[in-house]
Amino acid sequence: MTPTETVSLKLPQLELEAAFRQKARLALMYKLPPERVLWHREHESKADLFAQNSTDLSRSGNSADESTIRVPKTYLELMNAVLCHSDPERFHLLYEALWRLQDDRHLLQNRSSHLITRLETMAKSVRRDCHKMTAFVRFREITDTASESQHSTSPRVFYAWFEPDHWIIERTAPFFANRFGDMNWLIETPKGCARFQEGALSYSNGVEQPVLPEDETSQLWNTYFLNIFNPARLKVKAMQSEMPKKYWRNLPETALIPEMIAKAQNRSEKMQKDAATHPPVRAERIRAMIQQREDAELAIAREQITAGGLAALKHQASSCTRCPLHCNATQTVFGEGPSDAGLMLVGEQPGDHEDLSGRPFVGPAGRLLNDVMGEIGMDRDEIYLTNAVKHFKFAPKGKRRIHKNPGRTEVSHCKWWLEAERAIVKPKGIVALGGIAALALTGRGDAIWKRRGSVERLGDGTPVLITIHPSAILRLAGAESQAARQHLRADLLLAKTLLSGPADEQDLRTGT
């Protein structure tokens, strides 16, 4: 080998990637510049001129150290895709990139390089071809039914003919192996074939199109294709850009397309012109049945309401439209707890979780409240828990809902329900958690941090202990948060002791 001699390197039809890697590595080791290497692959070019005088590099020359050859991972990805391309120049271009990468590590990031742009375009074309192959391969069943009766457990056999633009069979076949693992199948193309038999995947050279067997199920597929189409939304261009005509030959359903397009406008116009018909007799029967069901539901609701009590109230509140908040919220979150509870805890409004689940105090603030109550031995099941406002008020922000303070009007509309709950439960004492609860109960929602820990009295004499809302603790950080938690704990403890005292009336008054 003289320094100017051209070296020709031969690549196989199958397992191209491994062969190219090996030969390219050798060529680099021999420091062969791209212009001195001629690449050719068997069967790819019709006139296989170089097949006879391929150079065997391993036999000659002074090689560099193999361990010095390094490429970025992105090169391998690019190489794997480009190798599948049908352009015979690809080997040369890939080797040139490899050659230049040895001096310029960032070559692949250089989007203004003509070489890289060309390789990227080729890779993109290959990827698209692969994707279209996974989409447009159509299997036909060729199971030998005569032998099937003897071996009913043997896999069913399917066949597909496909015509890809590029040499993608080895790149795409694993997709089909992953998907159709319990079948035996054969995909033939002019550019290589893949066979999957009893779980083993193997490849062979490309073939000419055989005579294809019929598959009855394709008739059903045609029926589906015909009927899923909406003639009022004709968009032929959109269809063709995604399903280019070059693929149509091997997609049986596309034979229907011309007629579907031709008839579309008439079908669409006919729907618009046709006069409305009389409903079928059945419709009247159905209407009566639905009416009956709705009446029955109403009767149950009426019963509940006349029975009175919390259940009735909750039922009524579930369809509350006293303020516009119901439009955006999921549901009314009504209070819960025993109807004869001694203590009533009133919060502000349901949050994200309460709105979804329909129960008060189940979100982060609710969990914190549970923890604090647990620490002081307060039993949640013995308390009536509710909110001043029964619907979640929020502003959507991207994927989240941001809590918004309820306004004075919303609080006063919703007070109707709070008063009704109070009238039924008749608690001996109430704890107002935060400003909105205080506002709803006492008419004043200001200066909560000053008022907290004190007991105020409602018009009917019911004592209300003012404290902070657990969510205030969540909004604070560090020592401030800890201090706030201590406040809440102390206030709840006070409520507990006051209530359990023998003469609560007396004790509660001293709290002011």
Added chain:
Amino acid sequence: MKQKTLNQKLAILSDAAKYDASCASSGTTKRNSRNGSGLGSTTGSGICHAYAPDGRCISLLKILMTNFCIFDCVYCVNRASSNVERARFTVEEVIWLTLEFYRRNYIEGLFLSSGIIRSSDYTMEQMVEIARKLRVEHQFRGYIHLKTIPDASPKLLEDAGLYADRLSINVELPTDASVSRLAPEKKPPQIRKAMADVRLQIEENADATHTGRRKPKFAPAGQSTQMIIGADASSDGDILNSSTRLYSSYKLKRVYYSGFSPIPDASNTLPLIKPPLIREHRLYQADWLLRFYDFQVDDIIQPEKDGMLDLDIDPKLAWALANRALFPVNINTADKHSLMRIPGFGSKTVGRILMARKHKSLRYDDMLRLGAIMSKAKPFVTLVDWTPGGLIDAANLRARFAPPPEQLVLL
């Protein structure tokens, strides 16, 4: 009555299913059947196996279990008072079609919906049974999308989410008032409640159990919904506000907009229109801006347009034209938020710009290579070798983008 053949049933029940826009099969867990123990795979991204001349992708076998329905929604082809031909698949027929279509690589899986027969629970039970048999008896690992029925029992919904990749419940119309008027048997609060339940269940199953074991995934491809566009008087603003609320409340993967399209044997209370395809397209664009480009509904909907989007130009361009004071933006110094708001820039392009400008100051030609649509962007940006000059303030700027007015002809 003569028994219908499978082919006849398929014709009726796919025709009845075409008004559901969704055909997505992406975003679920990755599965395969390489070891031969079952059938099917999912790779994370969906595949469109065919396209109909309406330009829509055919990815799933989208059928109704039955088009008999006791509901009488005015806009619907399957409403009780319609005279369309009715049919009903058996559980086994749906399973057979799904598996045989799948084996031939026609589809990614099944999108099963249904008219409501007898009761919601009865209908839902049959649908869940189909999904269960596919998964358990046939070891089917392809994609399953189940349309759920809002007032079916919670236990059925729970089972549905264990077998299906995606669940969906259609809100149908943008406002509760429209639903009550056009779909009298549907109850919007019930629909919202069902969506809330799905979200809670997805989140609950995402958490590990107390023992640290993973729970089975619930509807791994999430939930979606659909709104019909143009059947009621709702404005685009109403529609987008409704979507925003749905996305934020129930963590929907998608809200689909389906232009109201002519149906056979239509009701005379709801006149048929040409489907508002451009409006539908603009809504999808706006929806994208809300979800991925940090826009708010108030940015997109301009008050002087009666809450409607501009049909002639895309919503981002419309916003930029209405807010020219914020432009031109210097590509080499602007923050991500401002770059995302430039017409002709997608999120990919913005990502590339942020990378590229670390190494060099960007010029006009660089922008083309980075994927920006400069024909749209150029009045709104400055680069090393480009300033729009007076272009940004030109009175005819909108006219440069809008399609030319249609010429009138003599009668």
